[in-house]
Amino acid sequence: MGKRTLRPVDLARAAGVSTQQIRNYADAGILPPTSRTSTGYRVFLPRHRDAVLTYRALVAGAGRQAALEIMAAANDGETRQVLVLLDAAHAELHDARRSLKEIAEALRAVARQDPPPLPQTSLYIGDVARRLGVRTSALRVWESVGLLRPGREKGTGYRVFSPADVREAQMIHLLRQVRYPLPQIGPVLDALRRTGSTDALLAAVATRTDEVDRRATALLDASALLHAYLSQDFPTAHPQALPRREQDATGGLRPADEDTPT
Missing domain, CATH: 1.10.1660 (Multidrug-efflux Transporter Regulator; Chain: A; Domain 2)
Structure with missing residues (x-):
């Protein structure tokens, strides 16, 4: 047959x-x-x-x-x-799960701390990029989608980042390390700005953890x-x-x- x-x-x-x-x-x-x-x-x-x-x-x-x-x-x-x-x-998957745990702890620490002290009142984009270990192009992208709102230096028009801007850039960087989508980071930062609560940040990490599951x-x-x-x-x-x-x-x-x- x-x-x-x-x-x-x-x-x-x-x-x-x-x-x-x-x-x-x-x-x-x-x-x-x-x-x-x-x-x-x-x-x-x-x-x-x-x-x-x-x-x-x-x-x-x-x-x-x-x-x-x-x-x-x-x-x-x-x-x-x-x-x-x-x-x-x-x-x-194990590495991703471990990274998510570390990122969650880092986000808690960054969110609870006062904005980091800077060597001067504000930093230029290159200074912030070096501080975070990212490219300046990444910071420009984050600004273009409304996640960062740096000021502009009078006369030159250069971007200047305040301590609060640097802290938010740190949090964006941490979320991007776990591939959290850019469009979803905005509401997370807005909630932090309004209430100071880390709940939205941790919920973002929990969403990624669910995906790993x-x-x-x-x-x-x-x-x-x-x-x-x-x-x-x-x-x-x-x-x-x-x-x-x-x-x-x-x-x-x-x-x-x-x-x-x-």
Whole structure:
């Protein structure tokens, strides 16, 4: 009895992607090798569907590049490399969680302190950039979106940062270190300016922590799928086993595994 074959649309529906994306996955090595029929159609098997679902789950937990590398290693039979890459994905999440904790503590400290003493009453943009360890272009971007409001020096028009401006720049820098979106930093700073409360700052960090939790859970789910995928015997598709033909919407006949050759 021949092995069950699947069409690209079957894989696409299972993963919630387009049939073109399935072809892209096959070309990128995310799917195991496929054979082709004598007429050039790819022969997909249930293991190819499993590969798609495993990859999609890995993307949610580890990101696209890591997921691609893991699946490529799995399809090459490089189990040790799969484990190395999976360990790295877990380590990245662990580092992110630790950084969030450190950032939360730093934000509390910065918010509760008086504005830092400066060597003079105000600093120029280059001085602030060096103090924070960022580029001057970053400070200009933060100003352009309304997060910073430095004054201007009379006569020269140079930006001048007060102690309060420097403290806010520190908090923006800390939030950006955990990739908190720029559009969402404004309300956080506004709340701090109005009330002096750190609640909004800590809520911002908590939001990022929730995201790490979601990624960690997704990686756990993906690990289960990956284990099942690696445990398969990985049979190869048979080019000689032509897929059945079925009638398309126009009344013509087409191979059941694909609409057009690729």
